[in-house]
Amino acid sequence: MFEVIKTEDRHCEKHDLDWVCEFTKFASRTLESECPKCLEEREAEEERKRQIEFEEERRKAAVAAKRKQLEQRISSSLIPDKYLTRSFDNYRVETDAQGRALETTRRFAEHFDQFQRTGAGLIMIGRPGTGKTHLACAIANALIEKGATVLFVTVSKMIRRIRETYRRDSEYTEQQMIDSLRDVDLLIIDEVGIQRGTESEEHLLFEVLNERNSVFGPTIILSNLTVEEIKAYVGERALDRLREGGGKLVVFDWGSYRGNVADDADLPCADSVVPLRTESRLPHQRPFPMGD
Numbered sequence: 001m002f003e004v005i006k007t008e009d010r011h012c013e014k015h016d017l018d019w020v021c022e023f024t025k026f027a028s029r030t031l032e033s034e035c036p037k038c039l040e041e042r043e044a045e046e047e048r049k050r051q052i053e054f055e056e057e058r059r060k061a062a063v064a065a066k067r068k069q070l071e072q073r074i075s076s077s078l079i080p081d082k083y084l085t086r087s088f089d090n091y092r093v094e095t096d097a098q099g100r101a102l103e104t105t106r107r108f109a110e111h112f113d114q115f116q117r118t119g120a121g122l123i124m125i126g127r128p129g130t131g132k133t134h135l136a137c138a139i140a141n142a143l144i145e146k147g148a149t150v151l152f153v154t155v156s157k158m159i160r161r162i163r164e165t166y167r168r169d170s171e172y173t174e175q176q177m178i179d180s181l182r183d184v185d186l187l188i189i190d191e192v193g194i195q196r197g198t199e200s201e202e203h204l205l206f207e208v209l210n211e212r213n214s215v216f217g218p219t220i221i222l223s224n225l226t227v228e229e230i231k232a233y234v235g236e237r238a239l240d241r242l243r244e245g246g247g248k249l250v251v252f253d254w255g256s257y258r259g260n261v262a263d264d265a266d267l268p269c270a271d272s273v274v275p276l277r278t279e280s281r282l283p284h285q286r287p288f289p290m291g292d
């Protein structure tokens with residue numbers, strides 16, 4: 001294509017090779033050809049660099065996609081911001097009983113696949129401030145990290161969101177609402193028993209737990225009720241079934257930690273945490289059926 005205007009015999013020291021250099025004219029410039037071996041090596045090197053760049057791009061894209069999925073799982077879990085920072089590691093153990101609660105919950109997270117086979121969950125009861133929500137969310141955070149989907153709700157929100165579906169202009173149907181509770185890998189229901197005695201709580205809890213059981217979906221129930229009260233509430237039979245499947249009733253019978261939180265450097269408070277979920281939460285948007 002380009003006219004060779006002259007040639008010259010050359011020797012490449014590197015390759016100990018005699019070769020013929022061709023001079024061609026291109027626009028106003030004169031171009032010299034390279035030693036064929038040098039050319040081959042340079043092209044191979046460039047190709048290798050392109051491959052590395054390509055792999056690097058692909059790796060970055062995969063990391064970004066993974067992170068996006070993680071953010072999405074965090075966001076759709078509806079775990080309150082404060083509790084996104086709660087883990088097994090920042091749960092302080094001062095008594096044997098606390099140590100056992102930590103171990104039970106840690107084991108639940110570690111062997112979650114086994115609980116998914118039976119559908120057995122945990123019931124965590126005790127006075128406010130003893131760390132029930134902390135440890136339940138520690139489980140949730142660990143599982144989300146591993147790729148599981150989690151949903152955190154209080155009973156009263158569950159009731160409210162389901163009632164809202166009865167309105168004619170409701171965005172979701174009751175069935176969609178129930179499905180969203182059924183279809184996560186782990187469901188955490190907080191503040192069970194507060195509206196105990198009301199038909200809606202009992203009826204709804206029963207229905208949701210049935211739905212979860214039908215797909216072997218483990219559920220964690222959190223409650224301020226006493227052992228006797230929770231037995232009376234969910235029934236001995238339900239507790240037996242829970243144990244048979246490997247589930248446990250965990251009793252938090254120690255004092256509240258609330259007064260210590262502010263002094264505990266490992267426990268960030270709500271306004272100092274989590275830029276993660278803001279991105280996927282747009283104003284005026286309710287991205288998930290159970291969302292606020």
Ligand SMILES: Nc1ncnc2c1ncn2[C@@H]1O[C@H](COP(=O)(O)OP(=O)(O)O)[C@@H](O)[C@H]1O
Pocket residue numbers: 086090091092093098126127128129130131132133134135257258261267
């Ligand atoms: N043993 C503990 N170690 C560290 N923080 C704790 C402990 N127990 C409770 N907390 C913290 O105290 C606060 C109240 O605990 P929370 O889990 O909300 O109690 P509960 O759900 O039992 O009412 C939370 O900020 C929680 O992280």
Ligand SMILES: [Mg+2]
Pocket residue numbers: 132133134190222
């Ligand atoms: Mg709580």
Ligand SMILES: [Zn+2]
Pocket residue numbers: 012013014015017035036037038039
């Ligand atoms: Zn050469």
